[in-house]
Amino acid sequence: MESEQAILAFAALAQPTRLDVFRLLMEHEPDGLPAGEIARHLAVPHNTMSTHLAILSRAGLVEAERQSRSIIYRAKLHAVRDLTGFLVKDCCGGHPEICAPLVAEFSPYCAPKKIAVREAAKHE
Amino acid sequence: MESEQAILAFAALAQPTRLDVFRLLMEHEPDGLPAGEIARHLAVPHNTMSTHLAILSRAGLVEAERQSRSIIYRAKLHAVRDLTGFLVKDCCGGHPEICAPLVAEFSPYCAPKKIAVREAAKHE
DNA sequence: TCCATATGTCGAGACTAATCGACATATTGG
DNA sequence: CCAATATGTCGATTAGTCTCGACATATGGA
Numbered sequence: 001m002e003s004e005q006a007i008l009a010f011a012a013l014a015q016p017t018r019l020d021v022f023r024l025l026m027e028h029e030p031d032g033l034p035a036g037e038i039a040r041h042l043a044v045p046h047n048t049m050s051t052h053l054a055i056l057s058r059a060g061l062v063e064a065e066r067q068s069r070s071i072i073y074r075a076k077l078h079a080v081r082d083l084t085g086f087l088v089k090d091c092c093g094g095h096p097e098i099c100a101p102l103v104a105e106f107s108p109y110c111a112p113k114k115i116a117v118r119e120a121a122k123h124e
Numbered sequence: 125m126e127s128e129q130a131i132l133a134f135a136a137l138a139q140p141t142r143l144d145v146f147r148l149l150m151e152h153e154p155d156g157l158p159a160g161e162i163a164r165h166l167a168v169p170h171n172t173m174s175t176h177l178a179i180l181s182r183a184g185l186v187e188a189e190r191q192s193r194s195i196i197y198r199a200k201l202h203a204v205r206d207l208t209g210f211l212v213k214d215c216c217g218g219h220p221e222i223c224a225p226l227v228a229e230f231s232p233y234c235a236p237k238k239i240a241v242r243e244a245a246k247h248e
Numbered sequence: 249t250c251c252a253t254a255t256g257t258c259g260a261g262a263c264t265a266a267t268c269g270a271c272a273t274a275t276t277g278g
Numbered sequence: 279c280c281a282a283t284a285t286g287t288c289g290a291t292t293a294g295t296c297t298c299g300a301c302a303t304a305t306g307g308a
Contacts, residue, residue: 003140003143006137006143007137007138007139007140007143010134010135010137010138010143011134011135011138013130013131013134014131014134014135014138015131015295015296016127016131017296019127019130019131019134022214023214026214026215034254034255035254035255035256036253036254036255039255044297045297045298045299046254046255046256047255047256047257047297047298047299047300048296048297048298049255050255050256050257051256051257051296051297051298052296053255053256054256066255066304066305068254068305068306069253069254069255069304069305069306070253070254070255070305071254071255071256077215080211080212080214080215081215083211084208084211084212084215087204087207087208087211088204088208090146090147090150090204091150091201091204091205091208095150095153135265139265139266141266158284158285159284159285159286160283160284160285163285168267169267169268169269170284170285170286171267171268171269171270171285171286171287172266172267172268173285174285174286174287175266175267175286175287176266177285177286178286179265190274190275190285192275192276192284193274193275193276193283193284193285194275194283194284194285195284195285195286
């Protein structure tokens with residue numbers, strides 16, 4: 001991922017309404033939500049929301065698809081992967097010793113089901 | 125990590141000079157660099173740089189320590205972990221099936237060799 | 249075709265961020 | 279204490295962002 005694209009993504013997420021939109025679309029993966037419903041859900045005027053959605057779209061964090069009269073927005077999952085990778089690469093560039101525990105930290109959220117179930121059982 | 129703190133971090137990194145500073149400090153871990161040297165390295169007036177460093181500091185991405193006449197800035201590694209974790213948790217919240225390959229993607233950068241892991245464990 | 253629905257675009261006002269000269273503060277050595 | 283060095287703060291200017299009313303465009307049904 002290039003710096004320029006990363007900056008667009010950081011700027012897009014550095015705004016409360018847009019961060020909320022992104023999280024909302026993550027929750028609604030993989031179906032997505034129409035623009036109007038997003039606006040209603042977050043109590044923002046439709047034209048204001050349209051601007052925010054355009055910024056998220058230019059940043060590559062969401063994608064839009066027309067479906068009859070509605071336009072369905074979806075979170076772009078590999079954009080999250082790219083942005084996270086950008087951070088991790090910066091972090092690990094020459095410093096792999098601090099990166100391993102970083103990845104280990106994600107395991108509870110990302111681990112394959114078997115391990116996740118075992119970890120959960122331990123805490124119970 | 126709270127949304128408010130994440131927004132501060134995203135905003136801090138959404139500016140070319142500040143992103144450069146952050147990457148520069150990552151390269152110079154764990155020694156850090158004095159403010160003046162950072163400004164000289166990136167060809168930015170010292171007072172402008174001072175403002176940028178303050179913003180990075182408020183965002184929790186760097187820390188400062190006075191050392192004689194100079195003030196040494198260092199990247200805060202666990203801030204990267206927190207911010208990355210914020211993204212990944214958002215991504216994996218209810219969607220662990222898309223998260224496993226995401227973590228696998230990091231392996232090449234993180235070199236999960238036993239020696240590296242043990243060394244990291246010692247420091248923690 | 250005409251209307252209702254869904255969304256996008258434009259433009260103005262208010263607000264916030266970025267930059268840098270000038271000045272202020274902190275530290276050290278003489 | 280004074281001068282030199284290193285950094286931070288203030289204030290003004292410029293540039294960019296956020297918001298939303300008004301208008302424009304696209305789609306589907308009567």
